[in-house]
Amino acid sequence: MNSLDSEHLMSELKTHKDYIQTDNISDADLIIINTCSVREKPVQKLFSELGSLNKVKKEGAKIGVCGCTASHLGKDIIKRAPYVDFVLGARNVSKIKDIVDIKGAVEVDLDYDESTYSFASNGHSIYKTSANISIGCDKECTYCIVPFTRGDEVSIPLELLVSQIQKSVESGVVEVMLLGQNVNNYGKRFSDGSTKSSFTHLLKEISKIDGLQRIRFTSPHPLHMDDEFIEEFATNPKICKSIHMPLQSGSTKVLKEMKRGYTKEWFLNRALKIKDLVPDVRISTDIIVGFPTESHEDFLDTMDVIEKVRFDQIFNFKYSPRPNTAALSLESIVSDEEASKRLEEVITLHKIHQEELLHQNIGKTMKVLFEELKPNSEISGFSDNYIQVYVKGSEELLGKILDVKITGATRTVLKGEII
Ligand code: SF4
Incomplete structure (x- = not known):
């Protein structure tokens, strides 16, 4: 954002x-x-x-x-x-x-509403664009400063979004990234009098735009991942099959103290349903270790979720106390040394999963949107499920979506050949 x-x-x-x-x-x-x-x-x-x-x-x-x-x-x-x-x-x-x-x-007016403002056209890529679909956040996660810096959640009217994305597509864009603190809470409040809507409805409307080939979004909140949303995600061919599911903690007790609104079981149920319906899905997450009340058992719950879901990417952090937040008043039972140790354990387990998952792609064919020239006559782009893929090639491939046979993998990217 x-x-x-x-x-x-x-x-x-x-x-x-x-x-x-x-x-x-x-x-x-x-x-x-x-x-x-x-x-x-x-x-x-x-x-x-x-x-x-x-x-x-x-x-x-x-x-x-x-x-x-x-x-x-x-x-x-x-x-x-x-x-x-x-x-x-x-x-x-x-x-x-x-x-x-x-x-x-x-x-620094937190009540200022620019949800209907048409920004001058933006974008550093001619193939991809981003659009804020909502501003602010209505949640009260006890560790998070964002509601105090970005204010209450307001959705951007659907017509404005569609016309803005349509314009980008007319100038050559093929992929859009929809952005918001909680994208899948879209449509609960508009400031222009629009009637309530939903993220699933928005996805359906945006995918009607002719010429738009790929839709990405971040971040959805696990709490709002209802069946209707998951089914749309799984079956709409324009929706890219990568999803960010910010877990934060695998312990139901800590999730409650964080005010995340879901349990370990709910998160696992949603993640495993997505994996079941979309076998090639790539799931990323955020994890905080060392939340003030996180016991060793709580941390083991987090490790258990990591083991069961096998995330493709984890953004992991040690808890960082932030001003104005409710968690600031909690007395911590976790020493800094222990938090570092837990972070290291998360990183080590994730590295194993990451490498195994990446190598499973060797031999597969993936659709790649080529975006960037690299040294040694290589060009890179991203697969539908958001893995960076390198092939031999030059600028005539830029902006094209082509089939690539995957021939190799490093720890974080894939290598392949155009077929
Ligand atoms: S963590 Fe996300 S959902 Fe929670 S308050 Fe912060 S921005 Fe909102």
Whole structure:
């Protein structure tokens, strides 16, 4: 979502303020850091990064801080780094053109509603585009700062989404990524009076767009993975067969303390149903180890789910205490050393699964959308189920979806030949 926000910032500045992008920081008239605040480390890095940028920027160049840390720290950023020209929250992206010239501007309104705003056209790829289908989040996961930086959940009207994606397809795009904190909670609240809808309905409508060949989405919430959604995912040929299922913990007790709204059994039931209906599906997940109340038995439940689902990719983290969140007040029973040990165990088990799963693709034929030239006369792209595949080839393959016979695998990518 931050990448898409960055693209929106750039396209708004290009369209309304004539800015162009430079790769050379000392040429820049404007430098923007688009921040994350999900964990503590990026927040700490912000101020050292700002200090370095202030030293290398050309005279008179402006510096802006945008994104979730901007929402969270607001005017304190300028107090701490007075050379920062403006601060723009993650919920206020469309205001960039209005505040870029105002020294000291701070726009971090959490109630600001830009769900019906048509951003200037964005995109670094001519074959793929992304679209926010909702903004904000209504959940209250006890470890998460996002509801305090992105505000309440509002869905983007369906007609606006379809026309925006349609326009991209007319200019050559074949794949769309639908984005939201909880994409499959789509349609519960609109600010333009649209009647309630659902994510499954949205998927059906978007897949009617002629010329659009692939639909991806992230992140769905395991709680909202009802049968109707899973069946649409399994049977709609335009929906790519890779899915992110953020587990966070495999312990029902910890999931309750995290306020995730589902149990270990529900998660396993959903994941195994998807695997059953879509044998080639690729499932990724997020895991937090060392949540303050996580006992050794709770951690073993997480390992049990990993063993049963055999995720293709795991984004794993040690619990990071965040301001404003409910978990901040919990006294931790997990030492940092123990949390590191648990993280290591997750990584080790996952590496075994990852390698086995990847190697199972050797000999199969996959459809690959070619996107990027690589050294040694190679070109890479992604399969329908989101595995990076390398073949020998050159630019005439860019943007094409072709059948590839898989001939080999490294730890993270596949090698193949076009057939
Ligand atoms: S669903 Fe939970 S983890 Fe995801 S953004 Fe919302 S509060 Fe955070």
